[in-house]
Amino acid sequence: xxxxxxxxxxxxxxxxxxxxxxxxxxxxxxxxxxxxxxxxxxxxxxxxxxxxxxxxxxxxxxxxxxxxxxxxxxxxxxxxxxxxxxxxxxxxxxxxxxxxxxxxxxxxxxxxxxxxxxxxxxxxxxxxxxxxxxxxxxxxxxxxxxxxxxxxxxxxxxxxxxxxxxxxxxxxxxxxxxxxxxxxxxxxxxxxxxxxxxxxxxxxxxxxxxxxxxxxxxxxxxxxxxxxxxxxxx
Amino acid sequence: xxxxxxxxxxxxxxxxxxxxxxxxxxxxxxxxxxxxxxxxxxxxxxxxxxxxxxxxxxxxxxxxxxxxxxxxxxxxxxxxxxxxxxxxxxxxxxxxxxxxxxxxxxxxxxxxxxxxxxxxxxxxxxxxxxxxxxxxxxxxxxxxxxxxxxxxxxxxxxxxxxxxxxxxxxxxxxxxxxxxxxxxxxxxxxxxxxxxxxxxxxxxxxxxxxxxxxxxxxxxxxxxxxxxxxxxxxxxxxxxxxxxxxxxxxxxxxxxxxxxxxxxxxxxxxxxxxxxxxxxxxxxxxxxxxxxxxxxxxxxxxxxxxxxxxxxxxxxxxxxxxxxxxxxxxxxxxxxxxxxxxxxxxxxxxxxxxxxxxxxxxxxxxxxxxxxxxxxxxxxxxxxxxxxxxxxxxxxxxx
Numbered sequence: 001x002x003x004x005x006x007x008x009x010x011x012x013x014x015x016x017x018x019x020x021x022x023x024x025x026x027x028x029x030x031x032x033x034x035x036x037x038x039x040x041x042x043x044x045x046x047x048x049x050x051x052x053x054x055x056x057x058x059x060x061x062x063x064x065x066x067x068x069x070x071x072x073x074x075x076x077x078x079x080x081x082x083x084x085x086x087x088x089x090x091x092x093x094x095x096x097x098x099x100x101x102x103x104x105x106x107x108x109x110x111x112x113x114x115x116x117x118x119x120x121x122x123x124x125x126x127x128x129x130x131x132x133x134x135x136x137x138x139x140x141x142x143x144x145x146x147x148x149x150x151x152x153x154x155x156x157x158x159x160x161x162x163x164x165x166x167x168x169x170x171x172x173x174x175x176x177x178x179x180x181x182x183x184x185x186x187x188x189x190x191x192x193x194x195x196x197x198x199x200x201x202x203x204x205x206x207x208x209x210x211x212x213x214x215x216x217x218x219x220x221x222x223x224x225x226x227x228x229x230x231x232x233x234x
Numbered sequence: 235x236x237x238x239x240x241x242x243x244x245x246x247x248x249x250x251x252x253x254x255x256x257x258x259x260x261x262x263x264x265x266x267x268x269x270x271x272x273x274x275x276x277x278x279x280x281x282x283x284x285x286x287x288x289x290x291x292x293x294x295x296x297x298x299x300x301x302x303x304x305x306x307x308x309x310x311x312x313x314x315x316x317x318x319x320x321x322x323x324x325x326x327x328x329x330x331x332x333x334x335x336x337x338x339x340x341x342x343x344x345x346x347x348x349x350x351x352x353x354x355x356x357x358x359x360x361x362x363x364x365x366x367x368x369x370x371x372x373x374x375x376x377x378x379x380x381x382x383x384x385x386x387x388x389x390x391x392x393x394x395x396x397x398x399x400x401x402x403x404x405x406x407x408x409x410x411x412x413x414x415x416x417x418x419x420x421x422x423x424x425x426x427x428x429x430x431x432x433x434x435x436x437x438x439x440x441x442x443x444x445x446x447x448x449x450x451x452x453x454x455x456x457x458x459x460x461x462x463x464x465x466x467x468x469x470x471x472x473x474x475x476x477x478x479x480x481x482x483x484x485x486x487x488x489x490x491x492x493x494x495x496x497x498x499x500x501x502x503x504x505x506x507x508x509x510x511x512x513x514x515x516x517x518x519x520x521x522x523x524x525x526x527x528x529x530x531x532x533x534x535x536x537x538x539x540x541x542x543x544x545x546x547x548x549x550x551x552x553x554x555x556x557x558x559x560x561x562x563x564x565x566x567x568x569x570x571x572x573x574x575x576x577x578x579x580x581x582x583x584x585x586x587x588x589x590x591x592x593x594x595x596x597x598x599x600x601x602x603x604x605x606x607x608x609x610x611x612x613x614x615x616x617x618x619x620x621x622x623x624x625x626x627x628x629x630x631x632x633x
Binding site: 054056057076080081084085091095098100104108112160 | 236237240241244534535537538539540541542543544545546548626627630
């Protein structure tokens with residue numbers, strides 16, 4: 001489980017002559033086991049924040065500290081190792097490999113571990129059971145519905161026992177009923193396994209089911225409020 | 235690994251065409267290469283055969299095939315440094331003009347004066363039977379190719395020369411009994427029919443134009459003299475000495491012959507193998523193209539793999555392996571087709587009474603496999619580097 005600290009995080013891009021301040025001085029602390037949603041208009045910097053948290057991007061300045069490890073000091077290889085073994089990803093468009101079946105997709109992150117995990121396959125099967133897809137484990141992504149594909153992706157994000165799972169619009173490609181099922185599934189994973197979740201969404205109903213909602217505007221934190229009590233009522 | 239194989243089947247036609255490119259290259263390499271190997275083995279045999287003695291021919295005729303008399307052998311023997319001078323005869327097995335495509339001079343009836351085999355480093359070994367009686371008559375030893383060509387075994391009889399297809403009133407044939415068959419040497423003796431010197435002289439005499447026939451004494455005839463030097467005598471020097479001291483003959487220094495053979499060998503190998511390698515390199519370019527397209531198609535997948543922990547070397551290995559497999563499959567098919575083709579053509583030629591054209595050696599197989607696999611791997615490097623260097627964020631959001 002991760003405690004994540006963001007210290008004065010900035011990410012600036014050059015776009016032609018203009019300097020785009022995608023993220024402009026964000027400082028946050030996310031406690032272990034929290035389920036956090038990040039909302040904001042497009043261009044507010046929420047995807048950039050997620051990419052920085054996921055060590056896919058390097059910040060222009062500032063620091064991302066995961067469980068006391070300052071990731072600014074890590075090279076590309078170490079960042080990849082940390083992504084593989086400590087962080088799970090869920091994407092809007094599922095990003096399953098079309099040539100692999102559901103079980104093989106769940107097991108993909110095991111392939112890139114430094115040390116072979118003898119219990120990896122058992123865990124993958126257990127996770128497929130937890131997302132209720134054991135009967136579909138040998139189906140290819142093209143044979144799965146959107147909701148099923150995203151459940152495979154959720155199982156994949158958990159297979160290396162990550163401390164942190166990041167979701168980039170994880171319900172963006174499915175209908176609202178499936179959205180609710182998916183967010184409930186993620187919540188279940190979060191509660192039962194104590195994994196920290198940070199998801200980016202523009203769906204307020206989804207955001208409303210999280211513990212804490214961070215609203216970004218123009219690359220800065222506009223609001224940061226706990227939702228815990230209200231969630232239960234929804 | 236399984237994923238790599240499935241990736242290959244994603245674009246079946248494209249993969250098949252790429253594999254075909256390598257297949258054609260390897261096919262060219264195996265067929266052209268085995269053509270070169272066959273001629274090289276003949277040439278090697280020639281080099282071996284010519285290195286241990288000086289060949290002496292009649293001067294007037296400028297080459298092999300002129301007429302000498304055995305007296306000349308006695309003259310040559312007097313030259314300082316000569317250990318032995320053995321007259322020999324050579325004539326054709328077939329009386330019809332042999333138009334078949336051969337690397338050698340075709341089937342030859344060979345005879346050497348008795349007692350000369352001991353000087354030659356080129357020793358015959360027998361697959362069956364035994365050597366002819368040097369002083370006998372009517373006995374015959376066949377090379378392996380010629381034995382198969384005429385479907386003969388030890389104990390059979392054979393007419394020499396072979397009668398012409400069209401009736402010829404001047405034709406004279408003689409029946410010989412086959413007493414031995416040589417082991418395959420992959421070189422000149424495979425198409426030798428060896429008879430005693432006396433029989434050889436008779437056959438050579440028969441083969442002369444009728445205008446000449448009446449004026450010669452067959453027992454004095456020879457087509458050439460094989461001169462063996464005393465230990466430590468330089469054969470090239472000896473050849474020059476023979477040319478200086480014996481009139482009417484031309485001694486060819488062995489190094490001249492060997493050099494000619496070796497030049498022919500290098501040129502032939504260069505042309506055949508070079509063109510085949512060119513075909514293979516073109517196949518390799520199509521692997522690069524295919525793999526570059528695969529990288530472009532799979533940008534998001536590469537991004538995903540990087541996101542879930544794949545490092546640069548993982549991506550590199552995956553793409554290079556895929557290209558290597560394309561090379562290996564193409565190589566295997568090419569080799570198999572090449573093997574089948576050369577075998578079938580060889581069998582066809584043999585059953586048609588012609589010499590084999592191809593020799594698929596182990597080193598050639600090794601070269602073809604190594605080249606196909608190596609080229610595949612090499613062709614995978616550029617696309618794999620491109621894939622491995624992709625920025626995960628850009629790759630993941632790639633449309």
